[in-house]
Amino acid sequence: MEGAIAQRVQYPTWVDCRKFEGKPLGSLRYSQRVKEEKRFRGLVALAHLQPDRRYDQRRSVSSEVSCSDNNSSVLLEAGRVHPFDKDLILKAKEVIPYLNGRSMYLVGMMGSGKTTVGKLMSKVLGYSFFDCDTLIEQAMNGASVAEIFEHHGESFFRGKETDALKKLSSMYHVVVSTGGGAVIRPINWKYMNKGVSIWLDVPLEALAHRIAAVGTDSRPLLHDESGDAYTVAFKRLSTIWDERGEAYTNANARVSLENIAVKLGYKDVSDLTPTEIAIEAFEQVQSFLEKEETVEIPDGDL
Ligand SMILES: Nc1ncnc2c1ncn2[C@@H]1O[C@H](COP(=O)(O)OP(=O)(O)O)[C@@H](O)[C@H]1O
Ligand SMILES: O=C(O)C1=C[C@@H](OP(=O)(O)O)[C@@H](O)[C@H](O)C1
Numbered sequence: 001m002e003g004a005i006a007q008r009v010q011y012p013t014w015v016d017c018r019k020f021e022g023k024p025l026g027s028l029r030y031s032q033r034v035k036e037e038k039r040f041r042g043l044v045a046l047a048h049l050q051p052d053r054r055y056d057q058r059r060s061v062s063s064e065v066s067c068s069d070n071n072s073s074v075l076l077e078a079g080r081v082h083p084f085d086k087d088l089i090l091k092a093k094e095v096i097p098y099l100n101g102r103s104m105y106l107v108g109m110m111g112s113g114k115t116t117v118g119k120l121m122s123k124v125l126g127y128s129f130f131d132c133d134t135l136i137e138q139a140m141n142g143a144s145v146a147e148i149f150e151h152h153g154e155s156f157f158r159g160k161e162t163d164a165l166k167k168l169s170s171m172y173h174v175v176v177s178t179g180g181g182a183v184i185r186p187i188n189w190k191y192m193n194k195g196v197s198i199w200l201d202v203p204l205e206a207l208a209h210r211i212a213a214v215g216t217d218s219r220p221l222l223h224d225e226s227g228d229a230y231t232v233a234f235k236r237l238s239t240i241w242d243e244r245g246e247a248y249t250n251a252n253a254r255v256s257l258e259n260i261a262v263k264l265g266y267k268d269v270s271d272l273t274p275t276e277i278a279i280e281a282f283e284q285v286q287s288f289l290e291k292e293e294t295v296e297i298p299d300g301d302l
Contacts, residue, residue, distance in 0.1 A: 085275045091282040092124040098289040101172040103127070103195030106281075107183050107251050109237060110219050111211045112200040113277060114177040120278045122175035131177045135164040145179075149220040158185060165191040180240075181221075183247035196288065198281050199251035203258060204241060206269050208234035253284035 104121065106114040115131055122129035133145050139160060140148055148157050161182055168176050169191035176195075182188050189197075211219065212229035221240065257269040260280045266272065 085279075088120075088124055088275050088279050088282075091279050092121075095282045095286045095289075096125065098286050098293075099125075099196070103168070103172060103174045103176060104285065105176045105178055105192040105195050105197045106200060107178050107192070107197055107248055108180065108200035108202065109204075109207055109241065109248075110180040110221070111207045111214075112180070112202040113274060114180075114200060116274050117200065117277050117281065118175045118177040120274050121281060124278070125173075125175070127173045127175050128171075129175050129177070130168060132161060132164050132168075132179050132182065133177075135167075136160045136179075139164070146220045154221075161185075162187055162191075169194040181244070183250065184244050189250055196253065196285050197251040198253045198255060198285060199248045200277070200281075201248070201254055201256045201258075203269060204234060204237050206257065207237055209270065211237075253281070253288045255281045255284055 104118075104127075106118045108114050118131075119129050121127070136148065136157065137144060143151070145157070148160070158181070161179055162185060165176075165178070165182065165188050168174065174195075176192075178188075178192070182192075208230050211233040215229070221236065227235075255277060257272055257277065260272055260276060261267070261269045264272070264276065
């Protein structure tokens with residue numbers, strides 16, 4: 001089966017954790033008939049899920065999504081999925097009335113989890129998700145962020161980033177993962193302030209570990225020094241943090257991974273799951289919006 005078919009097939013990469021309740025540890029076959037296009041009707045996408053002990057014993061499952069017709073079967077994607085958590089669903093239901101359709105903009109350093117956590121938040125809220133870098137790449141006919149930096153320079157990229165945020169700012173019911181540098185241009189805050197901005201505050205050591213694990217190819221601001229991956233990432237992140245750390249504090253809500261770890265009694269922020277981070281993000285957003293609602297209006301303005 002060709003990649004073209006694979007790309008068009010919609011399959012569930014996000015599952016409701018109730019499907020796991022009461023089930024013994026092991027695998028669950030999750031099937032969904034592909035009905036998007038007539039000619040693929042005979043195909044069935046199967047997500048084979050099982051708890052992933054290597055990554056996170058509590059709430060992450062590994063997935064294998066395959067697609068088959070009568071003659072053949074092909075593996076479309078293997079990866080991790082994060083089942084919805086009851087607490088996350090409850091928290092989302094609580095925050096929805098406060099949001100009243102307002103969008104959310106995740107800001108934070110490279111690798112802070114804006115995309116991972118943002119996708120999860122959007123799914124559980126029933127919002128659409130947009131990744132700013134991806135929008136820029138699409139606007140540049142598929143050129144990667146690294147290629148745009150290389151061929152056009154950073155300031156051209158920043159212009160495209162502002163264009164993307166401007167477009168997004170007129171939309172409701174969206175969660176946006178912004179690029180790590182979006183906070184440096186004041187005009188971008190004007191656009192992000194149409195919604196609620198959330199800073200994912202992750203210690204630099206944890207960021208460097210994450211980035212060292214996936215490599216720096218897609219993050220051009222990080223891959224210009226030699227040395228071991230962790231040290232290179234940590235050094236560059238420290239310099240970038242000195243330049244723009246202050247700008248993240250403009251966000252409406254701050255989600256500190258160190259604070260969540262203390263609250264949950266974990267020794268290390270790397271023990272935190274995206275679900276736990278998303279729950280805290282909703283809590284912080286709600287607390288910001290509650291305060292916003294109770295801001296006193298001076299008598300003269302009534
Ligand atoms: N809570 C987490 N724990 C461990 N790894 C994470 C967590 N959140 C994200 N990651 C990993 O860190 C890397 C960067 O995450 P990503 O969501 O792409 O960050 P950003 O969009 O802020 O650059 C990815 O490899 C992702 O799988
Ligand atoms: O911090 C930055 O200046 C950048 C962060 C990247 O996005 P992520 O934060 O999603 O990695 C991407 O926009 C570009 O490489 C520049």
